[in-house]
Amino acid sequence: MSEGKELKEKLFNVKKNGWENQSDETLTEIFKFADEYMYYLNSSKTEKEIVSNSKEILIKNGFIDIEQKETLEAGDKVFYVNHGRSLYAAVIGEEPRTNGMRIIAAHGDSPRIDLKQNPFYEDSEIAMLKTHYYGGIKKYQWTNIPLSMHGTVVKPNGERIEISIGENDIDPVFTISDLLPHLAAEQMERKLKDGVQGEDLNILMGSIPYSDDTVTERVKLNVLDLLNQKYGITEVDFISSEIEFVPAFKARSLGLDYSMVGAYGQDDKVCCYTALRGLLNIETPKKTAVCVLTDKEEVGFNGVTGMCTLRFEDFIHEMLDKKSENTPSALQRTFTKSKAISADVDAGYDPNYPSAFERNNTSYIGKGITIVKYTGSRGKSGASEAPSEMVAELRRIYENAGVKYQACELGKVDKGGGGTIALTLANRGMEVVDSGVPVIGMHSPYEITSKYDVYAAYKGYEAFYRG
Numbered sequence: 001m002s003e004g005k006e007l008k009e010k011l012f013n014v015k016k017n018g019w020e021n022q023s024d025e026t027l028t029e030i031f032k033f034a035d036e037y038m039y040y041l042n043s044s045k046t047e048k049e050i051v052s053n054s055k056e057i058l059i060k061n062g063f064i065d066i067e068q069k070e071t072l073e074a075g076d077k078v079f080y081v082n083h084g085r086s087l088y089a090a091v092i093g094e095e096p097r098t099n100g101m102r103i104i105a106a107h108g109d110s111p112r113i114d115l116k117q118n119p120f121y122e123d124s125e126i127a128m129l130k131t132h133y134y135g136g137i138k139k140y141q142w143t144n145i146p147l148s149m150h151g152t153v154v155k156p157n158g159e160r161i162e163i164s165i166g167e168n169d170i171d172p173v174f175t176i177s178d179l180l181p182h183l184a185a186e187q188m189e190r191k192l193k194d195g196v197q198g199e200d201l202n203i204l205m206g207s208i209p210y211s212d213d214t215v216t217e218r219v220k221l222n223v224l225d226l227l228n229q230k231y232g233i234t235e236v237d238f239i240s241s242e243i244e245f246v247p248a249f250k251a252r253s254l255g256l257d258y259s260m261v262g263a264y265g266q267d268d269k270v271c272c273y274t275a276l277r278g279l280l281n282i283e284t285p286k287k288t289a290v291c292v293l294t295d296k297e298e299v300g301f302n303g304v305t306g307m308c309t310l311r312f313e314d315f316i317h318e319m320l321d322k323k324s325e326n327t328p329s330a331l332q333r334t335f336t337k338s339k340a341i342s343a344d345v346d347a348g349y350d351p352n353y354p355s356a357f358e359r360n361n362t363s364y365i366g367k368g369i370t371i372v373k374y375t376g377s378r379g380k381s382g383a384s385e386a387p388s389e390m391v392a393e394l395r396r397i398y399e400n401a402g403v404k405y406q407a408c409e410l411g412k413v414d415k416g417g418g419g420t421i422a423l424t425l426a427n428r429g430m431e432v433v434d435s436g437v438p439v440i441g442m443h444s445p446y447e448i449t450s451k452y453d454v455y456a457a458y459k460g461y462e463a464f465y466r467g
Helices: 003-011 024-042 047-060 185-189 218-231 235-240 266-280 311-322 330-337 388-400 422-426 451-466
Strands: 077-082 086-091 102-107 112-123 126-134 147-154 160-165 203-206 241-247 252-254 260-263 289-294 339-342 369-371 405-407 431-434 447-450
Touching: 024 252, 024 260, 024 266, 024 451, 047 077, 047 086, 047 266, 047 289, 077 311, 086 266, 086 311, 102 266, 102 451, 112 203, 112 218, 112 235, 126 218, 147 235, 203 218, 235 241, 260 451, 266 289, 266 447, 266 451, 311 330, 339 388, 339 422, 369 388, 369 431, 369 451, 388 405, 388 431, 388 451, 422 431, 447 451
Parallel strands: 102 289, 102 339, 339 431, 369 405
Antiparallel strands: 077 086, 086 289, 112 126, 112 241, 126 203, 147 160, 147 241, 252 260, 260 447
C-alpha cells in the first residue's frame, strides 16, 4: 500500500459495504436471523399483534409479568403490557436503578388505514367502508393493492372479539379502488399529493345482495350478516372497535441474491424485533436493561399507550419498589443517569430519487446500523439532538462489538425531515440518540431493508444493553 493510500485509510471515513469479506458462518447467521424476522413480521402486522407475539417470545425465554413478582433480584427478567398496545421488558442489573439504566425504545405502530366509527354504507350495490388513514402516507400507494382486516371489537358487556381476515391463502382480501387511466384525465392533472383524496380511501367489502328483495341496502345487509355469523357482531359494535386495514403482502426475501427484505411495516417493527432479540441474550447486566415497544409514534407519541404516557414511569416505579429503592427522588435520578437509544429507522438512499438525498449524510442499505445525532425538519425544528458525548459512547460500544455503523440524517436540508420518540426520552432527563435501520420506501405499503443491516441492529442493540 502506498503512503497516500495508507494515509487515506487512516483519515477518511469510508462507508464500506457490510457484505464484503463476511465468513460463511456469519452469512449463515445473517440469513437465519432474517428468516426469523420475516416470520415475526408476517404474524405481527399491527401494534397489538407486535405486543402479543413479543410477550409470547418473552415468556418462552423466562420473562415474567412484573406484577407477579413481590421482589426483584439481579438477573430477574420481567415485563409489563400496557393496554395490549405497548410493552416494557427488563433484565434486572447488579447496580441500583438510580445508577442509571440502558433503555432501547422502538415503536410497533405503522402507517395504515383505520375505519371510521360508522364505516358501513352501500353504493350502487357494493358494500363499502369509510376510513381515516393513520400516519403519514402517500394515499395513491394504498389503492388497488390487497388489504387484510385486523382488529378488535369490544362490546358493552366487556366481550372482546378479535378479527383477522386476509392473511391466510384461503381468506378473501380487500382493496381500495382507483380510477382507470382512461377516465382519469382530471385526476392526473392534480398534484400528486391530491391525486387520491382522504375521503376516497373507501374499502370494497362485497357485492352479493341478501336474498330478500323487500329490504333496502341488501349488499350491506349481506356483508353484516356474514360478519354476524362469524363473529357475532352488529353494525353498532363498530363504534367500540379498533379495525385496521394493512397490506396483505407477505414479508419476502427481495433481490436475486436474497440480500433484502420486502415487507409492510418495517418502520418500525424491524427495530422492535432486533431490540427484543438483543434483550433475550442478556443475563445479569451491570445496569438494568430495558426494552420498550411503544405505540402512537406515527401520530405524535401521545395517548395512554404512546411514549409520553406515565405508564412507563409506573413500570420503573414497580422496579424501584420491588428493589426497595423507591425514595422520593429515585425516579428522576434513575432517568438522569440513564442512557437510551431511540430505535427507529432512517431513509435509505434510493438511486431512483437521488435529488432527495445529500450523499455525504444519508444512510445506505447494506452499510450497517445508523447513528442519527438529530432529527427534526428545516432548522432542526422539533429535534432531539444527542450530546456528542452520547454519540461517542455509542460509537465506542459499536466499535468494540464489531458492529458496522453509519452517521446520517433524513434527506437534504429543507427537503423534509421527521421526528422520533427520542425527545420524549430526553425530556425525562436521559441522554438519548437515534439509531436504527436504513429503509428504502419508508411509509409505503412495501418497505425495503438489507438483511445485513437488520443483523447489525440486533448485534448493536445487544452490545448497548451490555454497555
